[in-house]
Amino acid sequence: MENNIHEDCGVALVRLLKPLSYYQEKYGTWRYGLGKLYLMMEKQHNRGQEGAGIASVKLNTQPGNEYMFRERAEGPNAITEIFGSANRQINQVVKENSVFVDSNLQEVPFAGELYMGHLRYSTTGKSGLKYVHPFLRRNNWRAKNLCLCGNYNMTNVEEVFEELTRQGQCPRIYSDSYIMLELMGHRLDREVERNFREAKKQGLEDQNITRYIDEHVKMENVLKTTMKHFDGGYVVTGITGSGEMFAMRDPHGIRPAFYYKNDEVVVLASERPVLQTTFDIEYDDVQELKPGTALIVRSNGETVIKKILEPQSNAACSFERIYFSRGSDQDIYRERKKLGEQLVPAVLKSIGGDTRHTVFSFIPNTAESAFYGLLDGFKKHVIERKIERIESLGHTPTHEELLDILSEYVRCEKVAWKDIKLRTFITEGNARNDLAAHVYDITYGSLEPYVDNLVIIDDSIVRGTTLKESILHILDRLHPKKIVMVSSAPQIRYPDYYGIDMPRLEEFCVFRATVALLKERGMESILENVYKECLAELSKPREEMQNAVRDIYAPFSVDEINHKIVEMLRPEGMTTPIDIVYQSLDGLHQAIPNNPGDWYFSGHYPTPGGTRLCNQAYVNFFEKVYKTASTQSIDHNNAK
Structure with a gap:
C-alpha cells in the first residue's frame, strides 16, 4: 500500500495447561510458552513496528515472590529487545545445566503459565514507552492485578472519561488504553469484593478468603460491566494476577481474533496462519472468536466462551483482507486473487483490448496476490479470444495462422522494485524530496518504449503522495505508451x-x-x-x-473523480497518458463476502x-x- 497506512495492532496469548515440568520433559525446555509467544509475535510483525510488549503471570507463588512480569520497548527491533531482556533476567537466576525442578523456578522471571504479547502501531500520534502495551495495574491483592493490551481504537473516549471523573476517579493519562485499564480495574475490584463478601458469608477467614477469591473471580462479570461503555472496533486481551486470561471481540467483529485449544495450551492471535504455523495445526483446528464474545481461561485452566454483548450487524474489516493480514491465510490469498481477477473488464477497456502490447506488473509487495488474480483473469480472456479466432476461420488453420493465434500470451514483468528505506532525515527541503522520489526503482528494458502499455496494480491508492512523488515519475522512465494504475480496493473516501x-x-x-x-x-x-x-x-x-x-461525492461519477485524480497526481512535465482503475464496491463484496465492513469506501459506519x-x-x-x-x-x- 502506497504510503504504508498503519494499523493498531497485533495480539498474542498463550496459556499453558500443564506444569512447566511437562514441557521440560516433552519439548526439552520449560520456556516452551515463552518461545511460542516469541514466534507468534514475530509472525505478526507486519501488524506493528513502533513498539512491542510482553507480560507473564506465574501461578501458585508464595507471598514475597513476584508473580507478574512485564517488558516493553519502542522501535522496529522491539520484539528482539524485550525477549532478549526477558532471557537475560532468566539467565541471571537459572544456572546453566542445573537440574530441573518445578520449585526451582519460583524466583525465575517469566517462568509462568500465562503469557501475553502485543505489537503496536500508533493511530493517535501519541508516542513514548508509556503508550506501549501491555498496561499494568498493581495491587497487593493478587486477583486485583490487571495487565491489559489489545488491537483497538475507541471512538467515545471522552464520554467514558467523563463517566469515570463523575464517579470520582482521576485517570492519570487521557487515552483509550489507560481509561479502559482504569474502568476495567475498577470493575475487577468490585468483582473481587463481591467474592470477598461471599467468602465471609461462608465463614472463611484470612488466606482461605484469598484462595476463594482467586478461584471464583468471573471475568465475564468484569467484561460485561466494562465493555458496555465503549464504542469502537476492538479485540481486548488481558491477564490477572490470580491467573485469569481473557480476550474479547467487539460486537460488530470489526477487528479479528483466532484461537486454538488442546490439552496442553490455549492460544489466541490476530491472524489464523500465525497459529497454524506456530503450532503445526490445520486450518479447521483454528476457531474464530465470534463478535461480542470472550474467550476466558479461568485460573484452574477451564476454558469457556461467554457472550458479553449482543452481536450486532457483521462489520468485519475488509481492509484486513485487502492489506493488513498475512497473505498466507488460504481465504485471504483466494480473496485477494479474486479482487484482481474482477478488474479484468475495466482494465481491458482502459487498454483498448490490446493485450499483445501490454505488460502487467504490481507495486511491491502486498499487491502481489491481486496481481496473480489479474493475470489469471487475463489468461482466461486470451484463451477465449484464441478459441474465437480459430472458430471464426471457417477452415482448417494453416501453420502460420495457428502460430499467429497461439503466440499471443499475457506478458508480465517485475517492473517496480522497492528499495530499502532511504534515510531522508539526513537532508531537508528539496534534497529530502529528491530522496523520497527514489523509494522505488524499475527494471529497465522490461517493456518496449512507446509501444507497450503498462498495467500496474496496487492494493489501494490512499493519499496519492507516493504516486505523484515517486511511482509515476519512475515508471515514466520506461516510456510506456500508457500507464494504467489499478487499485484492488475501491476509492477510499472516508x-x-x-x-x-x-x-x-x-x-x-x-x-x-x-x-x-x-x-x-x-x-x-x-x-x-x-x-x-x-x-x-x-x-x-x-x-x-x-x-x-x-x-x-453525490454530484460526480467514479470516472469523473478518477480523471481529476490523474490530473492532480500527474508529475510536472510528464506527458504519458495515465488512467486509474479502482475496484467497485460490488466487486469488493463479491470477493470478500464474509468481511462486509466497508465504511472507508461507502461512509456507512457500523457504530x-x-x-x-x-x-x-x-x-x-x-x-x-x-x-x-x-x-x-x-x-x-x-x-x-
Missing part, C-alpha cells in the same frame, strides 16, 4: 476510526479531487451546505446521527461513534480551510 491511521478527510486523494471538482464547476455551495449538515448531525443524539459527508467522528472530521476540515481563509481575507482588508 476516515477510519477503528484502528487504522486514516483520520483526516483531506489526506485522501479522492476527497481532494472531489473538492477540486466542486470548485471548478461552481458548486462550492455544496461544501458549505455539507458543513451545516454536519453541524446539525453533531447536535443530535449519537444513535440518530447520519453521515452528512456522503453528500460531497454511532464512527459516524460522529466522520462528521466532526469534515467540520474540522471546513473550519480550518475556509474559515481560516475568510479570517485572513478580513485581516488583509483591515490592514489596507
Whole structure:
C-alpha cells in the first residue's frame, strides 16, 4: 500500500495447561510458552513496528515472590529487545545445566503459565514507552492485578472519561488504553469484593478468603460491566494476577481474533496462519472468536466462551483482507486473487483490448496476490479470444495462422522494485524530496518504449503522495505508451476510526479531487451546505446521527473523480497518458463476502461513534480551510 497506512495492532496469548515440568520433559525446555509467544509475535510483525510488549503471570507463588512480569520497548527491533531482556533476567537466576525442578523456578522471571504479547502501531500520534502495551495495574491483592493490551481504537473516549471523573476517579493519562485499564480495574475490584463478601458469608477467614477469591473471580462479570461503555472496533486481551486470561471481540467483529485449544495450551492471535504455523495445526483446528464474545481461561485452566454483548450487524474489516493480514491465510490469498481477477473488464477497456502490447506488473509487495488474480483473469480472456479466432476461420488453420493465434500470451514483468528505506532525515527541503522520489526503482528494458502499455496494480491508492512523488515519475522512465494504475480496493473516501491511521478527510486523494471538482464547476455551495449538515448531525443524539459527508461525492461519477485524480497526481512535465482503475464496491463484496465492513469506501459506519467522528472530521476540515481563509481575507482588508 502506497504510503504504508498503519494499523493498531497485533495480539498474542498463550496459556499453558500443564506444569512447566511437562514441557521440560516433552519439548526439552520449560520456556516452551515463552518461545511460542516469541514466534507468534514475530509472525505478526507486519501488524506493528513502533513498539512491542510482553507480560507473564506465574501461578501458585508464595507471598514475597513476584508473580507478574512485564517488558516493553519502542522501535522496529522491539520484539528482539524485550525477549532478549526477558532471557537475560532468566539467565541471571537459572544456572546453566542445573537440574530441573518445578520449585526451582519460583524466583525465575517469566517462568509462568500465562503469557501475553502485543505489537503496536500508533493511530493517535501519541508516542513514548508509556503508550506501549501491555498496561499494568498493581495491587497487593493478587486477583486485583490487571495487565491489559489489545488491537483497538475507541471512538467515545471522552464520554467514558467523563463517566469515570463523575464517579470520582482521576485517570492519570487521557487515552483509550489507560481509561479502559482504569474502568476495567475498577470493575475487577468490585468483582473481587463481591467474592470477598461471599467468602465471609461462608465463614472463611484470612488466606482461605484469598484462595476463594482467586478461584471464583468471573471475568465475564468484569467484561460485561466494562465493555458496555465503549464504542469502537476492538479485540481486548488481558491477564490477572490470580491467573485469569481473557480476550474479547467487539460486537460488530470489526477487528479479528483466532484461537486454538488442546490439552496442553490455549492460544489466541490476530491472524489464523500465525497459529497454524506456530503450532503445526490445520486450518479447521483454528476457531474464530465470534463478535461480542470472550474467550476466558479461568485460573484452574477451564476454558469457556461467554457472550458479553449482543452481536450486532457483521462489520468485519475488509481492509484486513485487502492489506493488513498475512497473505498466507488460504481465504485471504483466494480473496485477494479474486479482487484482481474482477478488474479484468475495466482494465481491458482502459487498454483498448490490446493485450499483445501490454505488460502487467504490481507495486511491491502486498499487491502481489491481486496481481496473480489479474493475470489469471487475463489468461482466461486470451484463451477465449484464441478459441474465437480459430472458430471464426471457417477452415482448417494453416501453420502460420495457428502460430499467429497461439503466440499471443499475457506478458508480465517485475517492473517496480522497492528499495530499502532511504534515510531522508539526513537532508531537508528539496534534497529530502529528491530522496523520497527514489523509494522505488524499475527494471529497465522490461517493456518496449512507446509501444507497450503498462498495467500496474496496487492494493489501494490512499493519499496519492507516493504516486505523484515517486511511482509515476519512475515508471515514466520506461516510456510506456500508457500507464494504467489499478487499485484492488475501491476509492477510499472516508476516515477510519477503528484502528487504522486514516483520520483526516483531506489526506485522501479522492476527497481532494472531489473538492477540486466542486470548485471548478461552481458548486462550492455544496461544501458549505455539507458543513451545516454536519453541524446539525453533531447536535443530535449519537444513535440518530447520519453521515452528512456522503453528500460531497453525490454530484460526480467514479470516472469523473478518477480523471481529476490523474490530473492532480500527474508529475510536472510528464506527458504519458495515465488512467486509474479502482475496484467497485460490488466487486469488493463479491470477493470478500464474509468481511462486509466497508465504511472507508461507502461512509456507512457500523457504530454511532464512527459516524460522529466522520462528521466532526469534515467540520474540522471546513473550519480550518475556509474559515481560516475568510479570517485572513478580513485581516488583509483591515490592514489596507
